[in-house]
Amino acid sequence: MLSITKKSRHAHPGAQHPTEGPGVVPQNTEPPVKAVELRNVSVTYGTTVALEGLSLHVERGETVALLGPSGSGKSTALKAIAGFEQPSSGQILLDGSDVTGTSPAQRGIGVVVQSYALFPHMRIDSNVAYGLKARKLPKERVAARVKKMLEMVGMEEHAHKLPRQLSGGQQQRVAIARALAIKPQLLLLDEPLSALDASLRAEMLIELQALRAELPDIAMVYVTHDQSEALTLADRIAVMRNARLEEIGTADELYNRPRSAFTAKFLGGASLLPAVSTTVARGGGAVATVRVGQHRMRAVAPFVLAPGDRAKLAVRPHAWQLETGADNAVVSIENSLPGRVESVQWRGAGHRVQVDLIGIAERVTVDLPALSAVPTPGALVVLSVDAQHAVLVPAGDTP
Template identity: 55%
Template sequence: MRFDGVTVAYGRTVVLDRLDLTVEPGEVMALLGPSGSGKTTALRAVAGFVRPASGRVLLGGRDVTALPPHRRGIGMVVQQYALFPHLKVKDNVAFGLKAHRTPKAEIPGRVAEALELVGMAAYADRHPRELSGGQQQRVAIARALAIRPGVLLLDEPLSALDARLRSGMLAELARLHRELPDVSILYVTHDQVEALTLADRIAVMDRARLQDCGTPEELYRRPRTEFTASFVGNANLLPVTVTGEGSVELSSPENGPEHRPEGDDGRTARRPLAVPTDTAAPGATATLCVRPHLVGLGVGPNGLTGTVTEVQWRGSTHRVHADVDGHHVMADLRELREPPALGDRVTLHFAAEDAVLLPAGTTGGSS
């Protein structure tokens, strides 16, 4: 599946801007981004529900841009299931097969195969109203798989489920991916956990454009832009100035005068921090990215001294928020019997190898 310079516009409003993206056979590609980023429009362009203003959509090397949806051989699951309430489960699953003019004798076997694949064989004679939300979603997936598509499109398929059901369905989708190694899956979501859990690669969308693309580990451990760092997981993004090879200093806050805490003789902002700087020359401004779970409490390398502004207990961790010379820093700290209190002065630290230096101002919307 390939997007070749696909642009979609409604009047003068461009909702998908020159998308170039390839999904390999058998790959799960997540389109991740906020509302209005263009991810659902991209999926609808593949399905044939919107016609690009320019560019091409290719499936298996074949240009399908002008083909109607029913001739593309695609399975699709939407967030509200779209099951027919008056039809039994088996008849819902058979609907797509009949629409594709599958020989009548083949339909019962294909329906049984699809329901078995999603663990719903025992519910074939029930109506959708007799099923839970998670079960209805499984039936919708079975209906999409019954036609044996080469491409499966999933549009926010878990957003209507509660947290427990969503976790279970994530595991089911991962299992389906293993059992259907030849099916390419395009998965639209705004949920970073879903994308990190399921995807082989993640395409990060914002403002109608593709901002970044890579494996979940690449985007999480070594993001290339501020937008990717903030949207794929949580991140501390601190403005810095490169002072030399392997050395940076925190910049002064953009709003408000510099402040020096009472009794503090050396502001953190003027202490050198040792981080990799091979992507920036001395004197350049940049953004330092450090994930909160890689920030420790107490004296250590690359110390940041600040004042605690908030403490959140999250079960296995405490998230400590601190003001470090006007900059907001988060630390996810495990097994704290006595977490710091609001107003406490604390020192946080991080290792050089856990930091990534990003180009300043890469917050999205770039070409």
């Protein structure tokens, strides 16, 4: 199983007891400060419902990723928070105050979008100074703040250049510096890395992670369709699907215990196999027994199942063990299914194998780590999975 390194949670001013100190037991009685809260927010464009009844909050110091396929309503949610679009119903609160209906300028939010959006005719330092000048700050304070912001993103040497003299990654750093210059309590980022090539994207992701650590009090909403960005940066991930929130939770919860087939597939790339419960499953994460085709399989059941109830068995590509040349071995290997290798793809860090299950019209994706034995197309194999790494999700929800 691919393990997720658990990110340490940021220090959380609202969650600390004010009298906390040596010898004082923290009480943790104060509710966390909600930097932003959406209450049942819907946005429509003509007859298109772009966002339907979205409710979520982001605590101060927290990063929430909105993750979902194109057209699922992520950018619309961000625009509603920023004030660029007004909800057709619902409320938006910043730090507990209702800001629904106010203009973007009144909200004082930092926004970074996909396409840098720097003013092309303005020097880099003027771009970063823009929001500060609009707030009529004294010249010296503007200059000091611009210098500090450019230093923070490593762009101080480029202050006098124009945007077109910079690479895409450099322009995006300037866009982040500009958004942060006004000291926003909330930073919204809409696919900020998607215009960059793969290696630069990886580099910028590390920089964003470092930047995040430098800004412990800022709340962030990070829109992306890329699961690795969400897993790297977010404290919690909100999975979006068809204008609705599908599921929200920590990366760990969603990755290891998805509650829907959509999340299992979108976030973990899981294969989903039709399963029928053979016993009473009491739910709550206890291991249940199901039938997949003619085979008995054990899997984690987060919800209650009666005998005969249908579900989907979700298994991520890394969770499968693959044994070759073991034609009838399926009877002797715990929790296993027989199959035939359809294709093998080398992916640098290991091999991806597609296996057609025998007796079940399903194809399963298996990721083999580097240095493991690689089967050839056509070979008979046995796939097995630890019951803890096989999760049942509701059947009615096929992606």
